[in-house]
Amino acid sequence: MPTMYYEGDADPTLISSRKVAVIGFGSQGHAHAMNLKDSGVDVVVGLRPGSRRAERATEFGLRVMDPADAVAWADVIMVLVPDQVQADLYESVIATHLDPGDVLLFAHGFNVHFGYIAPPADVDVAMVAPKGPGHLVRRQYVEGSGVPALVAVHQNASGAAHAIALSYAHAIGGTRAGVIETTFKDETETDLFGEQVILCGGIDSMVRSAFEVLTEAGYPAEMAYFEVLHELKLIVDLLFEGGIAWMRHSVSDTAEYGDITRGPRIVNDETKAEMRAILEEIQSGQFAAEWMDEYRAGAPNLLAARAAVADHAVEQVGRDLRAMMPFLVEKIPADDV
Numbered sequence: 001m002p003t004m005y006y007e008g009d010a011d012p013t014l015i016s017s018r019k020v021a022v023i024g025f026g027s028q029g030h031a032h033a034m035n036l037k038d039s040g041v042d043v044v045v046g047l048r049p050g051s052r053r054a055e056r057a058t059e060f061g062l063r064v065m066d067p068a069d070a071v072a073w074a075d076v077i078m079v080l081v082p083d084q085v086q087a088d089l090y091e092s093v094i095a096t097h098l099d100p101g102d103v104l105l106f107a108h109g110f111n112v113h114f115g116y117i118a119p120p121a122d123v124d125v126a127m128v129a130p131k132g133p134g135h136l137v138r139r140q141y142v143e144g145s146g147v148p149a150l151v152a153v154h155q156n157a158s159g160a161a162h163a164i165a166l167s168y169a170h171a172i173g174g175t176r177a178g179v180i181e182t183t184f185k186d187e188t189e190t191d192l193f194g195e196q197v198i199l200c201g202g203i204d205s206m207v208r209s210a211f212e213v214l215t216e217a218g219y220p221a222e223m224a225y226f227e228v229l230h231e232l233k234l235i236v237d238l239l240f241e242g243g244i245a246w247m248r249h250s251v252s253d254t255a256e257y258g259d260i261t262r263g264p265r266i267v268n269d270e271t272k273a274e275m276r277a278i279l280e281e282i283q284s285g286q287f288a289a290e291w292m293d294e295y296r297a298g299a300p301n302l303l304a305a306r307a308a309v310a311d312h313a314v315e316q317v318g319r320d321l322r323a324m325m326p327f328l329v330e331k332i333p334a335d336d337v
């Protein structure tokens with residue numbers, strides 16, 4: 001079992017006695033900055049001049065600086081701009097304003113692990129990665145609970161990198177739920193694997209294929225939507241609450257028999273071999289290189305796929321059906337990469 005840390009394992013004064021810059025105010029950035037402020041930490045948000053998000057940060061009472069000024073001012077810098085942007089931002093803004101003894105923090109190991117960012121030897125490099133979306137990191141902190149987090153040290157120049165990272169995790173609410181000790185390598189590889197084979201890639205592809213099979217066979221799109229997309233949440237909630245046995249206990253015996261006999265035909269030996277191939281592409285850095293090339297070319301495939309999915313029948317019928325559910329607030333994705 002990996003080492004776990006809870007409230008009593010962290011020294012809150014380590015982070016509250018330092019100046020912290022949170023660079024970026026997106027999903028994770030807003031949550032970290034607000035939680036740090038509420039925990040009594042001296043925090044500044046680094047945002048590009050004229051950024052729309054600066055207004056929101058200021059309204060909350062956070063100080064906003066240009067990213068370069070924020071890095072120069074701070075002695076702990078948490079990098080929360082998108083992964084594909086971090087290397088360029090590091091080269092153009094962060095590197096020149098780092099001082100010896102500074103602590104550079106990340107919420108995902110991607111850039112450091114794959115070598116897109118190589119900090120100087122005289123700074124600490126560590127990770128505090130909440131295992132949940134930013135809006136939950138904020139909401140659960142406010143409610144008095146917290147989202148679990150991973151902590152890892154890549155470079156320990158000061159000898160205190162681990163203790164500072166843990167103190168930061170404490171200030172954003174992570175130690176309330178539990179913080180797991182890991183490495184940049186393990187966090188990066190497992191995170192990418194999870195999002196590719198199941199959480200995003202696997203589920204998304206299964207939903208669309210299953211929807212197509214039903215509608216192509218003549219069943220109404222509305223029924224197909226409820227069956228293969230909407231109901232997924234109910235099943236995932238059961239898995240979350242009590243694992244596979246609890247899910248199987250809650251569904252009918254008929255559903256359970258269908259699960260044990262048909263499931264292995266959907267995810268078979270060939271699928272598992274493909275999962276291994278995907279893991280190898282992650283481990284070798286092939287996926288990372290491909291994604292950085294894609295982003296630097298203007299993300300043509302990503303943008304094309306984004307536009308295409310909007311026209312998919314499951315999305316069209318979904319928009320109409322969700323509009324009839326008063327308990328759902330319409331979600332409109334912004335088109336930035």
Ligand code: NAD
Nearest residue numbers: 024025026027028029080081082083085107108132133134
């Ligand atoms: P995001 O896309 O929600 O936010 C990005 C922020 O960076 C915004 O404030 C945006 O204005 C700013 N930004 C974008 N491009 C920029 C540029 N070129 N220069 C300067 N600023 C720029 O990002 P996120 O999802 O919060 O991800 C931040 C980090 O947190 C990533 O390393 C990610 O892997 C990690 N992470 C995210 C989640 C999550 O729930 N989204 C969970 C765990 C870890």
Ligand code: MG
Nearest residue numbers: 191192194195
């Ligand atoms: Mg993730």
